[in-house]
Amino acid sequence: MRKADCFLETVGNGIETVNKKQKKQLYSQNEIAEILGVSKGTLSKWLKKSSVSPKQLSGQRKLYEETVIELYRKSQKQSNASIKLTKVELLQKQLEEKQREIDTLRQEVKDKDKQLTKQSETIVEFANKFATLADQAQKLNLADKKDVKNLGDPNTSHKTTETVSETVKETLKKQSWFKRIWGK
Known part of the structure; x- marks a missing residue:
């Protein structure tokens, strides 16, 4: 050599x-x-x-x-793979976040639905009470009309004029102010 x-x-x-x-x-x-x-x-x-x-x-x-060239290339491939993995992980995290958001919104919808159901039940309950009260008012009105008609009936002539005037006054008091003024 x-x-x-x-x-x-x-x-x-x-x-x-x-x-x-x-x-x-x-x-x-x-x-x-x-x-x-x-x-x-x-x-x-x-x-x-x-x-x-x-x-x-x-x-x-x-x-x-020369090995430095290969080391650099290998490190770049690994870092590119980790970046891709990071992007995938980022997308997975975003997906999980959106799923949690969807679940939260679904729960809010269920809560609102329950609330609306309760409100509907309350409205139905009030409507039933109103119907009952309207029915009772109608029955009382019919009963008052029968009493007024019976005043002019000869079979009920034993009633005095004072009783008749008291009955008419009570009937007028029960009528609404609109009916008393306009007579409708």
């Missing part, structure tokens, strides 16, 4: 001779960013976040192995 084909690499505490052909190709940040189709800033942030350390050959130039 020629000296030009070999270089020294520090591994742990020892130094090892490594064949250049066996060594993976090294890339600069600019080259990796160009291969991946991202900006150098994006790549730098990812390298820092992922704690990827460079392999330095000489000077201040930072060089990275």
